[in-house]
Amino acid sequence: MSPTNASPPRPSPAEVARRLDRAQALCAARGAQLTALRREVLELLLLRQGSAKAYDLHDDMRERHGRVAPTTVYRALEFLMEQQLVHRVDALNCFVVCNLDHSPHTHPHDHTMMLVCSRCGQVTEMHDDPAIEAIRRALQDDAPGFHATGIEIKGVCGACQSPPASS
Template sequence: MNKKDLKKVMQLAESLCEQRGVRLTSQRKAVLEFLLESEKPLSAYDLLDQMREVLKNPAPPTVYRALDFLLEQGLAHKLESISAYVGCVHPDHPHASQFLICADCGEVAEMEDKMIAKSLENAGKAIGFNTIHPVVELMGTCADCSAKKDSN
């Protein structure tokens, strides 16, 4: 994400946290910034490395606590199938996203298809299942990487 957008999202995050009466502390802010700056999802230990830039001796709990907070607040998402984390680019409303993960280049697109989200929820309901958190991740190849492969 470019600097301008980053700043915008960070300001949004700050105001959301203020509204909710929760604290976007400097550590949490740092983790969120690293996630948003990155083109690709980061593992908890990638983040731990990055945190050395802003903290003397960060330990795993430092990162995992910040991540827990960001996930709770919808400011970041965990990609379960690759154990990695991304910043959310539109955290201003609760949402059930779908993620497209390129197995070749590692880039991830976040999609928010309300029809799909609704279909999933309803399919659960049909058998009495109450969905709290949907995990929808498509592993595959992005447009760029598919094109590269075709040209071989």
């Protein structure tokens, strides 16, 4: 269970609290309710460096509360995805916290691109990149009627490609 070389540091409690408060304010501004449960699932995801599978979050919830139905976690994740505070990454079957730091502007899924490292599992979320626009335009021409709901690119991140330090 040693951490992978590229995993980012665990966020500080102050940083987690700050992001949760931002999420709370954002939901309130939209007339959506970030209930205690939904807030806790977001907190657990942040504590897992912003990326986790649903069953990991379910484990975390059970550790804190005992018996928790898996659907409880899924429903909270669905809400968080609707609010674009969290995204699903199909390539890894996991969920990631949106890296826009919960800014109030929304970003359609087909304007977002996820770079997924198949070695360390790191996910980099990109917005407003020319590559995204090019893919969207090409799809319009080549696959009319196809509605993209997200762009994921699998590969190996820079950190995983750099050679191990010689001993």
